[in-house]
Amino acid sequence: MVKTYGRIYKTEGIVIKRKNYGESDRILTIFTKQTGKIQVRAAGVRKITSRRSPHVELLNLSLFSLYKGSAFPIVIEALALDDFSLIKENLRKIGFAYYICELIDRLCAENQEHRAVFFLIESFLTRLAKEQNEARLIHEFEIVLIKELGFYPRSSSADFDSSLFIENILERKLATRRLIARFA
Numbered sequence: 001m002v003k004t005y006g007r008i009y010k011t012e013g014i015v016i017k018r019k020n021y022g023e024s025d026r027i028l029t030i031f032t033k034q035t036g037k038i039q040v041r042a043a044g045v046r047k048i049t050s051r052r053s054p055h056v057e058l059l060n061l062s063l064f065s066l067y068k069g070s071a072f073p074i075v076i077e078a079l080a081l082d083d084f085s086l087i088k089e090n091l092r093k094i095g096f097a098y099y100i101c102e103l104i105d106r107l108c109a110e111n112q113e114h115r116a117v118f119f120l121i122e123s124f125l126t127r128l129a130k131e132q133n134e135a136r137l138i139h140e141f142e143i144v145l146i147k148e149l150g151f152y153p154r155s156s157s158a159d160f161d162s163s164l165f166i167e168n169i170l171e172r173k174l175a176t177r178r179l180i181a182r183f184a
Contacts, residue, residue, distance in 0.1 A: 008065060008067050008076065010065050011033070011034055011064055013118075014061050026056070027039055031104055031121060034115075035112075038110060040066060041073070041074050042075040060084070061083075093134065100125075102174055107145065120144055142163060151169055
């Protein structure tokens with residue numbers, strides 16, 4: 001449930017994408033429990049003195065206080081609940097986590113609730129931090145994700161290539177697939 005206080009509301013989300021905006025801001029793509037994928041503006045987080053900066057990093061599970069702005073919601077406060085530091089310490093695991101973020105960003109529409117996908121991402125990141133067989137874990141994630149989003153074909157064989165199937169849905173290559181191919 002989103003806690004609302006007038007134009008201010010709180011939500012829990014995982015940062016799946018970020019891009020610089022202006023001199024000191026960032027536009028974040030966050031996957032939330034309540035509203036699915038949303039874009040928000042994190043004003044001033046690129047400044048050295050920003051207190052919010054470590055809480056809005058890529059892959060962080062954070063609690064966000066947002067103000068309903070005219071174009072994007074604006075991050076007022078952020079508190080990291082889990083930064084998945086074990087993933088961020090391992091270049092191989094980072095590659096797999098970025099791949100998952102790209103899948104979610106490309107396959108999920110904005111502002112559509114997908115609670116099961118939120119919990120799938122959270123569970124996957126927790127397992128990825130501990131798991132040694134990342135390729136098997138990625139394949140499991142792809143299958144569960146396309147089933148959850150309704151893309152899974154009724155007739156699929158045991159050697160189903162989920163990555164190729166996803167690229168066919170998107171009608172484009174996934175940029176991070178080449179990255180994880182080096183690790184597999």
